[in-house]
Amino acid sequence: MWVQNPDLIARLLKALQWTPEEFTRETGIELPTMPAKLKASMTYMELIPLVGVVSAARGDSMAEPMGYVEVDSSVVSRHSGYTLFALEVDGDSMYCEDLPFAIPPGAIVVVAKEKQPSPGDIVVAWHREKEVGYLKQWFPKDGYQVLRSWNPDVPPMVVQGQDEVEIQGVVVQIVIDPSKVSVKPRGR
Template structure:
């Protein structure tokens, strides 16, 4: 069931970008002088003290576009809603699934995979369960160096 490894992030590095967008037409000579900065704190991280990386293992979220080897950014300060992708600690392991709150009035919630080959987990009162954080961003590496 465990399909994510949690890593503490240091969100204070800025990366210079030559061009912020990718254009399919002819470039403008004026764009040679544009230098923007990608700042993870400003652009992607709302709560640095509550943000973590997670390295995805497995294919239980593949139909959500999250694949084995991807990295996600998890924010523990973001309140999850019905349908949020969450990292949950359940019965001693971390797992990443959709949070389904539609059965809360019936006394349980569900953790739903985004792959029909995996079971839906029914979480009931008394289970060792905690929504650990909400997945807010996906990072994918296409080529290794």
């Protein structure tokens, strides 16, 4: 019978995005105990709010509810003490063809709101005077902050004092949907 095939059960639960407990509750069918290794390999998705667009240098920034994005539940559980939200990236300051990692325009970043950044973390910084949110790499200095881009064509921002810029949160995951990402070659 199909309920005795753990691999088939795991694929069904993944497709439904249900835990074994949710499956039993919704269907009334008791599932056999799944092997721990198989259960650990299953991923579940959770929805978090997509609250706007963040500028990566030459991009736009806006705060406006845009719906929800699916995030692996392990990301949510790892950061359970924080409020998570997502932003779409506009601009190319965190994209560089010469790096093995990048955050291209069109990517979605998942941000932990209350998390305190460590030097080198990617943060969402709100510039009060300019009323714009930036996606940058954060480096605190004695009396000022440096917000750096990965794109060498974009100069770093040096922020004097804490009142100009407020760190909104730390990026904890980058979600790239190839169908939404548009990367323009440099120099064109």
